[in-house]
Amino acid sequence: MxxxxxxxxxxxxxxxxxxxxxxxxxxxxxxxxxxxxxxxxxxxxxxxxxxxxxxxxxxxxxxxxxxxxxxxxxxxxxxxxxxxxxxxxxxxxxxxxxxxxxxxxxxxxxxxxxxxxxxxxxxxxxxxxxxxxxLPDTLEQLYVHNAQMVYALIHKGDDIKQPREVYHWLKLKQAEDRLAVESALQALGYRIERDKEGEPDSAYPFPLVISRYDNVMLDTVNERVRELYRLLVGVDGRYEGWGSAMRLKGASKMKYGLRKWRAVLEAIIKRIWPFHHKR
Structure with missing residues (x-):
């Protein structure tokens, strides 16, 4: 085992x-x-x-x-x-x-x-x-993944207290549900990313990508995931995950280039998060 x-x-x-x-x-x-x-x-x-x-x-x-x-x-x-x-x-x-x-x-x-x-x-x-x-329930399983991602960012030198654009991927079953959710999300302070491409599937053919200017401390991420998960439950939607560019601490910025670290972040997310992410 x-x-x-x-x-x-x-x-x-x-x-x-x-x-x-x-x-x-x-x-x-x-x-x-x-x-x-x-x-x-x-x-x-x-x-x-x-x-x-x-x-x-x-x-x-x-x-x-x-x-x-x-x-x-x-x-x-x-x-x-x-x-x-x-x-x-x-x-x-x-x-x-x-x-x-x-x-x-x-x-x-x-x-x-x-x-x-x-x-x-x-x-x-x-x-x-x-x-x-x-054992974690469905929402708590998302918290588990949040912790894995945040700790991976810390390990790679991210200053998780620094705000940045944090993207969230959602999926819905009905077009009218997506419209209703968009209005609720904007009221909560999220921006609808019209130019970001989501990935539909047969069960959830209406993807939605949103963003919010946030830090990525664990409490913050959990709070956002919790409110999005609860919003989607009401319309039989599905929360897919989140991602962001890194904000390195001073010493890390001097030692490594941002382009390299963004590639590392995407590799980390792909490895520890069960859903495909696109920026």
Whole structure:
């Protein structure tokens, strides 16, 4: 089984959940021999209180996650399926086989390993219902792709805080729906790109390309995708994706030409986004 991790955010009961899930188990779950869910929760207040900077907190949590995964995989043969991060807690989720996992030994290791508060529990979940809860729905799958694209841009030197023209590709089933959507989009501050060529298909023969002057920070992109997705659901339309030219930071501009970086961006988008993009 190949790991296939996706990150997205979900709001539940006014709480903001940052969810990382291994969707690589999606087509195989549930695994009969792993019928119990193990939860390990870390209280973040203690770590933040004892750290001098945000970077120290991140470093500590990365080390914690790695050591936890190493111990559980080697001693309990546990399967790491996801984690949830909130303002005050970080919770890791594994599926274990009771014949391999020893609660006493695990808790003894925790006490030796860390001096901050850690809580754990194991409960039956033979249907992997909690894993199903972690999996992204249709809109959240778009958030997963947003995160992949934004992180790829950051890695390549993009200053994601800089505004630029961001293009969105939409498809609709009826010509009258496209006209109605155009009016709603203009009211929301989008520009209809008449000269941009969309790609019709048999199910959605009326494409629409729009743009808006925005930054490409993850919160911004998610907000735009959310409002477009909800608008299209009302007319049985489909959201296809987004793209933009890069805005490099100063050092990156000096080192590389913009033409090269635009080619890199298009290659990244083609690789990690499931729909064809045209500018």
């Amino acid at each position: 190949t790991d296939d991790w996706g990150f997205y955010e979900r709001r539940e009961n006014s709480e903001r959940l940052r969810i990382l899930v291994n969707v690589g188990y999606k087509d195989r779950a549930p695994l009969a021999e792993y019928g119990e869910l193990l939860s390990v929760t870390i209280n973040l207040y203690a770590i933040m209180r004892n750290s001098r900077s945000k970077q120290e907190v991140v470093t500590q949590l990365e080390k914690t996650e790695a050591s936890l995964e190493n111990w559980l995989s080697s001693h309990s043969k546990a399967l790491y399926v996801g984690r949830i991060n909130t303002v005050n807690r970080l919770e890791f989720f594994y599926y274990v086989n009771r014949n391999h996992h020893d609660d006493v030994k695990f808790r003894e290791w925790i006490k030796r390993q860390w001096d901050f508060r850690v809580a754990d529990y194991v409960k039956p979940d033979p249907e992997w219902s909690f894993y199903r809860y972690l």
